[in-house]
Amino acid sequence: MNYSFDELLTRCTICNSENIVNYTVDHIGIQIYKCNNCEVKFMNPQFTDQYLSDFYAQYQNKDFKHHRYGDDKNPRFAKHRDNINLISQYISPGNFFSIGSGNGFDMAVAREMGWRVEGFEVDEDFTKKLAAELDLKMFFGDFVKLSLENEKYDCVYMNHVIEHPKNPGEYLSKIAQILKKGGILYIATPNIDSLSIKLKKAMDAFGLRKKKGSYYDTWQHLTYYNPYRFSEILKKKYGFETLHLSNDVKQIKDGKVQNSAMDKFLYKSGFRIVLRKH
Ligand SMILES: [Zn+2]
Incomplete structure (x- = not known):
């Protein structure tokens, strides 16, 4: 697929x-901007809607094993259970909404753990198939335009999703609307200030890497987050209090996720954040 781009954005997509x-440019010439207010980084200009809808029509039929937690036999299946166990420390099972559920295993796990589950995916054909397969209510299309009931959900779950849409700020506003007061938002996303990326950036500065800025993953990711700055803006602009912040990338042994005290030091390539709506 050939890339196609929108007009240059003049405002931050989060705040x-x-x-x-203009912050930097990656090895394929894609420009990365930085917001001086909230410090988020984002692709600018962004891909066109047409490009993205073609991309996602293909994407969802592939098995992205590295973060689309496979099937029962894939040890990564345990990761959703661990995430939802973490959520259960802050709220009892109620209405659960998964945004960008991929193969739907997060929804299957949540339902098994006692939640009433609904979900959203972008592509119509894929979503209809998945909803029928799992016998769950699912929405598709443009998330911010869905007619969802205000203050209906006890938990909104976004596992490696918020780096994908063009308008993450609009997603967060809509999520704040559909969550109950006191409801929980779970987000996991890559950490753009991980140790490995810091090292690669230093090497880029000396011209020591062939693919400068490849860690932005611009082929699929449009927005890049630092966990602490993201937590601040989620509080200041969207009214979410951070309850938990830790590394998201974990070892899985014998079907169990290995959480560690070290995970409060956010050096790994992904982080997870649990927030409460005020
Ligand atoms: Zn900003």
């Missing part, structure tokens, strides 16, 4: 500030 600057 809407106009104080954005």
Whole structure:
């Protein structure tokens, strides 16, 4: 597929500030901007809607084993259970909404753990098939335009999703609307300030890597987060209090996720954050 791009954005896609600057360019020439207000980084210009809908029509029929937690036999299946166990420390099972559920295993796990589950995926054909297969209510299309009931959900779950849409700020506003007061938002996403990326950035600065900025993963990711700055803006702009922040990338042994005290030091390539809506 050939890339096609929108007009250049003049505002941050998370906090809407106009104080954005050209930050760097990756090895395929895609420009990364930085917001001086909330410090999020994002692709600018972004891909066109047409490009993205073609991309996702293909994407969802592939098995992305590295973060689309496979089937029962895949040890990564245990990861959703661990995530939802973490959520259960803060809220009892109620209405659960999965945004970008991929193969739907997060929804299957949540249902098995006592939640009433609904979900959303972008592609119509894929979503209809998945909803029928799992016998669950699912929505598709443009998330921010869905007619969802306000303050209906006890938990909104977004596992490696918030780095994908063009308008993450609009997603967060909509999520704040559909969550009950006191409801929980779970987000996991890559950490753009992980140790490995810091090292690669240093090497890039000396011209020591062939694929400069490849860690932005611009072929699929549009927005890049630092866990602490993201937590701050989620509080300041969207009214979410951070309850838990830890590494997301974990070892899985004998079907069990190995959580460690070290995970509060956010050096790994992904982080997870549990938030409460005020
Ligand atoms: Zn911003």
